[in-house]
Amino acid sequence: MAKRVVMSEGVLTPKFTIIRNSKSLNYVQDLNFPLIVKPLWEGSSIGIRRDSKVQNFKELKRKLEWLINSYGESTLVEEFIEGEEVTVGVIGNENPHVIGMMMIKPRIGNQRDFIYSLEVKRNWREEVEYFSPPPLSEQALCELSHSALTAYEALSCRDVARLDFRIGTDGKPYFLEANPLPGLNPETGDLPIMIEKEGIPYAELILSILDSALRRNRLTAKSRARV
Numbered sequence: 065m066a067k068r069v070v071m072s073e074g075v076l077t078p079k080f081t082i083i084r085n086s087k088s089l090n091y092v093q094d095l096n097f098p099l100i101v102k103p104l105w106e107g108s109s110i111g112i113r114r115d116s117k118v119q120n121f122k123e124l125k126r127k128l129e130w131l132i133n134s135y136g137e138s139t140l141v142e143e144f145i146e147g148e149e150v151t152v153g154v155i156g157n158e159n160p161h162v163i164g165m166m167m168i169k170p171r172i173g174n175q176r177d178f179i180y181s182l183e184v185k186r187n188w189r190e191e192v193e194y195f196s197p198p199p200l201s202e203q204a205l206c207e208l209s210h211s212a213l214t215a216y217e218a219l220s221c222r223d224v225a226r227l228d229f230r231i232g233t234d235g236k237p238y239f240l241e242a243n244p245l246p247g248l249n250p251e252t253g254d255l256p257i258m259i260e261k262e263g264i265p266y267a268e269l270i271l272s273i274l275d276s277a278l279r280r281n282r283l284t285a286k287s288r289a290r291v
Contacts, residue, residue, distance in 0.1 A: 066219060070239050073218040075211050077239040078230075080142035086128040089121060091141075098144040100179070101127045103135045107243070109182040111135055117144050117179055145230035145238045146176040150198050152212035153246070153255050155224045155272055157280045160216055162209045163272075166258040167198035176233075188252070196261035200231065208237045215239055223276040226255050 067077045081091045082104065092099065098119050103111035111131055118124045124141070131139050153163045170178045170192055184191045197205065212227045219225075219242050226246035229237040247253035250266045259269045278284060 066242055067239065069218050070215040073214050075215050075218070075239050076232075076236055078142040078145055080140060082138050083128055083141055084138045086125055086132060089125060089128075092124065095141065095143055098146075099124060099141050100144045101131060102140045102142075103131055104138040104140050106135065106137075108247070109180060109185050112179065112181050114179060114181050114183055116181065117177070145232050147231040147233060147238075148175055148198070148200075149178060149180050150200075150208060150229050150231060150237070151254055151258070152208060152227045152229065153224070153258055154212055154216045154221070154227065156276055157222060160213060160221075162212060163264075163269075164196055164255075164258040164262045165198050165205065165208060165212075166194050166196040166254065166261065167200070168254075169193050169195060194254075194257055194261065196258045201235075204231065204235055204237070211237045211239060215242060219244070222280060224255075224273045 067080060071077055079095055081095060083089075083091055098117050100112075100117050101124065102116065111134070115123075116127065118127055128139055128141075149168045150165060151168065152165045154160050155163045168178075168180055169175055170184075171190070180192075198208075200208070208229060208231075211229065215227055216225055221242060221244050224246065226243040228240040228243070230240060232238055246255045248256060248270070250256045256266055256269060260266065
């Protein structure tokens with residue numbers, strides 16, 4: 065539903081379909097391989113593994129059967145965007161703004177084939193490097209910011225969110241998902257890592273989120289943060 069909502073506002077997202085059982089492969093006829101297969105209702109890369117990218121119907125059927133048996137839910141199948149993985153932090157309500165952008169790059173292997181999988185997140189210090197701001201052109205950064213803000217407002221996010229994208233071979237950002245409750249662990253959360261690289265103290269991030277929530281509820285914080 066999130067993908068349908070952001071599409072209605074002109075934000076690009078990979079072509080996709082929903083598969084409810086492994087016998088419904090006809091629903092992917094309009095999609096182009098390679099595809100990536102994900103549980104429909106999970107988060108934090110649950111169910112997304114190194115082999116979640118599939119190249120043909122045989123691999124797709126095998127992965128679908130594993131996901132459905134493991135999680136007992138429908139699957140999201142979408143075209144794999146062979147490009148850079150980036151995430152965008154947004155904060156605020158009436159006038160939300162981007163507080164940072166970060167590219168996630170593998171330490172080993174090809175960036176275009178990289179999957180930010182559960183295995184990678186569990187071993188992130190060895191597997192990936194983070195770049196904030198991302199090494200992208202000004203135009204790409206502008207389009208990324210615009211897409212993130214548009215998606216944030218279209219999905220009625222409140223106070224703070226982190227939105228994930230892939231940069232396609234056409235240079236355009238493709239929306240993957242929104243994280244309306246992004247992880248805030250100061251050592252492992254993508255948003256705190258991003259903010260630290262931007263030179264903003266962790267405490268200021270937390271105060272800014274609280275300030276946004278207070279303003280939304282017509283309350284006033286005792287001090288203002290600068291994020």
